Amino acid sequence: MRAIVCLPTRNERDSIELMVRKIRKLKLPLFVSDENSTDGTLDIAKKLKVQVYQRKCSGKGCGVQTALEVATRKKFDVLVLIDCDNTYPVEKIPHMLSLMKEYDMVVGARDFSNVPFINRIGNIVHILAVNILFFASLKDINSGLRAMKVGKFKGLITAQRFDIEAQITCIALKKKMKILELPIEYNKRVGQSKLRLSDGISILWRIIAERF
Template sequence: MEETKKTAILIPCYNESKTIENVIRDYQAVMPHAKIYVYDNNSSDGTDEIARKAGATVRYEYRQGKGNVVRSMFREIDADCYIMTDGDDTYPAEFALELEKQIYSKQADMAIGDRLSSTYFTENKRPFHNIGNVLVRKLINILFKASVKDIMTGSRGFTKEFVKSFPVTSKGFEIETEMTIFALDNNFKIVEVPIEYRDRPEGSESKLNTYSDGYKVLKTIGTLFRDTKPYAFFSIISLFLLVVGGAFFVPILLNYLETGTVARYPTLIVITSLGIIAIISYFCGVILEVLKKQHRHNFERNLNLLNELWQKNDDKS
């Protein structure tokens, strides 16, 4: 790593007083060149004071939710490499060095700490979390034709380009899913690094609600699928409506061919309406796909301009 390069360790925290000091000490030992930022999200157990005494720079985000914290971190911190981890001491610090290496060697725009390929399923004692991770992974890989192994890990490395171009819209734990889909949709380079995972120490409780947060993640996937792949999304709706309409239309058609009369006019009217809606839905998808491609072109153009501006600033300094 070049001496002029700046690495920032970002740790979003909510009531992690039992573990935050150990997390900070581990990163200080493994990555002494990096600056550690702890963003306190309305903790009531003195997490911020413990982090400050341990040597971290402490900042605050008063809007509750991990997505809100990530938004503030990405907006406020300026660095060349960003390493994000959790304050619950579940991700060993030594693996962050490999994430950092992937970023500085330009192998990745987002380096993912892959828990699911190592110790996650044996260490994590919450079976519904395990099932949810597998379900989300399969769903995203099918919808976005990808092969990402760990969608929801909290251990990640980012380039400056990724951080400053990522529009955070999630408020809670669905933020990791949003990051992954954003990277896939915008053709950012993703590298997965197998890392060890250890369950929370005794007395440390997870803030993740399996059912409500799981619902939010699935809702986020659906929303982002609609926004990033509108042609596929609305084509599926059109096909569904046509299949339903066809199932009701066939008996009416057979009856007409047999008797020469239409027996169920109300049903035929509903079927016709479904057909019209299906056609409208399909062409909405076509129009939105064109707009999406235009947005993609603008995004790439603006990203290139940002890179040129940063390069000029680096040359001056």
């Protein structure tokens, strides 16, 4: 199966070079889905000769929509999404890809020890909501590291902001896709978090809306 990696970015100059170099060690094709970065992120990407696609609208969800369009157009079977803040273990990607013949989506499930307390509480609420509403037993619905079969999600993604991972998870559950969660370590992020309390509320609302 042909796989490609996407780094969604918005002002990630402190970490993008490190992430690109790590991913390139895996010998996998890579591109960036950017949201009008103004901090030099694009200059670094250009220096590293990474293909950059600008999002058509604002928000991480728009970045994922762009990523799916790119993967579809280039005829890749699997899209790997990984946050560009150096929190997720790039070295887990090959193992995730090795499982994609059996599963529709493989997710890196965090241990949450390095997740800030407020974010941890939000994640627990979101996980409980999904598991109750969809009769599931997932451990991490908001993970920023996942491999997904492109064809399974084509034309289904509408979320534009940080509710994107929740929507992807809910769609997979509604469509009865085969999901595997792999336990991963989660590192302290490089740079400032862009998540706000309002994002946590919108994620919860997304979960409820997807169910009803």
